[in-house]
Amino acid sequence: MSDQYSFGSHPVHYLNPKVDLTKIKRVAFDMDGTIYKGGTLFPFTRDVFDTLEKIGIEYTFLTNNSSKSAKDYLKKILNLGLKATPDNITTSASATFFYLKQHYPDVKKIYVLGTASLREEFTEHGYTMIDEFNETEEPELVVVAFDTTLTYERLCKGTYWVGQNKPYVATHPDTVCPTDLDTILVDCGAVQALIENVTGRRPEAVPGKPDKDMIGGIMDKYNLEKDEIMMVGDRIYTDMEMARRAEIPGVLVLTGEATLESLKESGLTPELVLDNISVLADLLVKAKTGK
Ligand SMILES: [Mg+2]
Numbered sequence: 210m211s212d213q214y215s216f217g218s219h220p221v222h223y224l225n226p227k228v229d230l231t232k233i234k235r236v237a238f239d240m241d242g243t244i245y246k247g248g249t250l251f252p253f254t255r256d257v258f259d260t261l262e263k264i265g266i267e268y269t270f271l272t273n274n275s276s277k278s279a280k281d282y283l284k285k286i287l288n289l290g291l292k293a294t295p296d297n298i299t300t301s302a303s304a305t306f307f308y309l310k311q312h313y314p315d316v317k318k319i320y321v322l323g324t325a326s327l328r329e330e331f332t333e334h335g336y337t338m339i340d341e342f343n344e345t346e347e348p349e350l351v352v353v354a355f356d357t358t359l360t361y362e363r364l365c366k367g368t369y370w371v372g373q374n375k376p377y378v379a380t381h382p383d384t385v386c387p388t389d390l391d392t393i394l395v396d397c398g399a400v401q402a403l404i405e406n407v408t409g410r411r412p413e414a415v416p417g418k419p420d421k422d423m424i425g426g427i428m429d430k431y432n433l434e435k436d437e438i439m440m441v442g443d444r445i446y447t448d449m450e451m452a453r454r455a456e457i458p459g460v461l462v463l464t465g466e467a468t469l470e471s472l473k474e475s476g477l478t479p480e481l482v483l484d485n486i487s488v489l490a491d492l493l494v495k496a497k498t499g500k
Pocket residue numbers: 239240241242243442443444465
């Protein structure tokens with residue numbers, strides 16, 4: 210595989226000739242590291258979405274970050290000056306709701322290691338929160354999410370319920386959330402590993418990326434074939450692994466976590482490897498218009 214990727218200055222490092230870009234109807238975009246880093250949009254991002262709109266390609270923002278509800282993500286997207294409706298957003302919490310309805314349809318009382326924004330979203334989906342305000346009842350299930358408000362007390366309590374053999378679900382496997390600040394944002398996967406270390410139990414499911422159902426839900430909703438949607442992201446073990454599992458084209462961009470070196474080590478072969486999403490927009494314009 211090492212010879213497939215050019216290490217020069219060309220922005221297209223690899224393009225699998227089997228991918229037919231003229232068929233693409235919708236692009237699923239990872240967010241952190243793909244369209245922005247931390248709170249800062251990349252300088253080319255707005256133009257990319259304007260271009261997609263012009264050539265009639267729709268898009269979904271896809272994030273494993275479950276620290277914000279889809280509603281709060283929509284606000285963030287709009288504040289960045291991008292166009293979106295709630296339909297354009299899929300989070301690992303969306304995938305978790307989908308999983309819970311399929312596998313635990315009768316569960317209503319849950320303990321959530323998550324932010325107020327996420328817990329509100331669970332409430333809106335009909336769940337009752339068991340927490341410090343409601344300690345008289347036992348939860349039927351525990352959800353571990355990216356909790357930027359995590360306290361020691363809540364971590365201990367959630368771990369206790371897992372230790373009591375309540376089924377538990379982690380929204381996504383990421384151990385670190387990318388940031389442009391001088392810190393490490395410890396993410397859901399790391400907290401889940403801690404709980405596993407203490408209780409010896411693995412979660413029943415981890416419905417966020419790289420679970421293929423996160424893409425499957427979008428394909429169902431818009432009635433798309435596998436060659437009509439592509440997944441764009443900066444992470445190999447979530448974004449590109451999900452594309453592989455869902456058998457759709459994966460587009461790796463180098464604006465976030467992955468480097469050409471880490472790609473070689475991973476053994477995965479995304480269909481496209483590009484400097485950034487602006488290069489993807491150029492390729493799609495060329496495919497759709499011939500220019
Ligand atoms: Mg990312």
